[in-house]
Amino acid sequence: MRVMEIKNPFNAPVYHEKYVDSTMITARNLALKNEPHGTVICADFQSAGRGRQGRNWHIESKGNLMFTILLRYRKTEALPKALTLRTGLAVSLALEEFSPELQGLVKVKWPNDIIIRDKKITGILAETDGNNVFIGIGVNITQREFPEELREKASSLINFIPLPGENPHYKLLEFVLSELFHEFEEDSGKNSWHEKLTKKLYKMGETVVFSIGAAGSEKLIKGTLKGINKNGELCIVPEGRETIEEFPAGELKVY
């Protein structure tokens, strides 16, 4: 069903389904049907929600925000760089606009999580088929209970701020779309994301443990988080060393 009341600055349709397997799959089908750049599909429930590195994304109920936006590029070379990080920046700014009480509290955990007070609130999954980009975003808004294995790590906006009465997920979606439009259309050539993101980087300047490379990698290093470089790689000075090492893939182990 097309939702007319949601403002989409990309000037493209916003669809809403009650049940889908994953909005990532629906978005790929919409791309095959020639839906335009900026088309959005959101859902109340996903039976096969996907997370990064082959994990599942399971959030419970209606009231959370789960959507994928389709961005179309004519050539692979035109695909935006540092897509996941820049999406994280856009979502973190949108959360602060949605609720000014969150100002200064929203952090981006490299490469794809949004953290408030050490708890994961949002996950981001960016995929591409060469020309099309599919950016999937899940924000925990109203969920109070989490499965045991997530209880220590995850939380919801409702635990931090009073939510606006009606359809908070639609309201937040508008802010996110506006920030995505700003980042990938209006500001696309300016490269201002790097400085803005560095200020919001989770654990910046702190000691971290980092697992290098693919999911489940046993190769861990401990060191001081120094930031990100212009390619979006994570910069760490390992313990006992003085020079920065740059990591294109891996996972921060602490939060």
Ligand code: BTN
């Ligand atoms: C992660 O933290 O591993 C990324 C989670 C991404 C979840 C969103 S929810 C909407 C979209 N559809 C999916 O199946 N996944 C993304």
